Structure formats: structure tokens, C-alpha cells
Amino acid sequence: DTGVSQDPRHKITKRGQNVTFRCDPISEHNRLYWYRQTLGQGPEFLTYFQNEAQLEKSRLLSDRFSAERPKGSFSTLEIQRTEQGDSAMYLCASSATGQANGYTFGSGTRLTVV
């Protein structure tokens, strides 16, 4: 198992463009989480899936953000009409139900909106 994979590692986009990120969790993990981390801050929760169901969304997740996990495996996070304030590291993590441990995080996708 190669852990949690995120693609791309870096994305530079112009303001107003749409971007999509992908996360491949650890295969036996049924829970998947998206977090956002801005420079010098701790990660902030965005949304959470159990299998294909999106069970929780943060108020940070504006209408321009949408996340999917269509088959309960990989997930995508799309940001429409990007703004400069969207520039951040987007982290994906996965865990198994009932697991007492913390999550396994991916290396993140760094988004820069110019």
C-alpha cells in the first residue's frame, strides 16, 4: 500500500478558473477527509465521507466548493471561480471505521491563485 496519494502536488491557476484535485485513500479505509491549511496555520476541516456518502461539511466550504466520492474509493475536490483567498494547501486523509488512531494524511496539493 502506498498510503494516501494526492494529485497534483502543485497547481497554479488564474483567478476565476476552476480547479479539481484528486485523492486516492488507503484502499481499506472507508472514511475520507479534506482539510485546508494556510501558511503558518493548522489544518481546517472541510468535509468528510464515509464510503460514498458525504456526511459532514464545514461552514468554510462555500458554494464554490464541491467534493465527491462516487464509488467510495477516490475523491475529487473542485473549486469553481477560484479567488486569491483559496490559495492554500489542500490535504486529504483517510481512516478506517472504529480505528482509534489518527488519520493517514496525503502530502497535499498546494494551490496558488494568481
Place this chain on the structure above:
Amino acid sequence: GDSVTQMEGPVTLSEEAFLTINCTYTATGYPSLFWYVQYPGEGLQLLLKATKADDKGSNKGFEATYRKETTSFHLEKGSVQVSDSAVYFCALRSGNAGNMLTFGGGTRLMVKP
């Protein structure tokens, strides 16, 4: 709501010095507590955890004890190495919060030879 407060960094130490990074929390119920470490250009890695009061988590020479009476989970290491230079995040996981982690702002540790 849940929150985690960490001491601000950066913390600069010489090799073999003693390390303490303070962490206090506010949460409903009985959260699990974690320390994560982030090396430059990498994702967060779980360093240690504690799931109930008075539990001590330990890993790679780092330790932290879950203190319910002071709502604290301070990270300690007796002798730091240059390779310990990283950003350390304290976090809690409250069952009432839908299994999400709430992180502190992180503390950058720099260890000089």
C-alpha cells in the same frame, strides 16, 4: 466548539536540549488527543496519541500525557536532534464532532547542531 491552543514558535534549541511544546484544549465530552509532525514539503504524520485521561503517548523519544484536570497534552522530548526540526501540531478528535480533527496552529521547532 472544540479548540486547541499551542505555544507560538518558532522554538529554537541546541542539539540534545530538552523540549516542551505546550498544548491545551477545549472540548465537549472526552476527546482523543494527538500530536502530528510535518516535515518540510510533506504531509502530516501521526507522532503519538492518547485516548483517555492519564494515558501517556510515546514515540521516537517524544512523550505526552493526557491531563484532563488541566485540559493539557504537552509534548516533551529529553534530547532533541537536528532531524527533529519540523512543525508540530496538537489535535483533538471529539466523537461529538463527527470524527473530524481540530488542530492547533502548529509550533515550528528548529534544532541547531
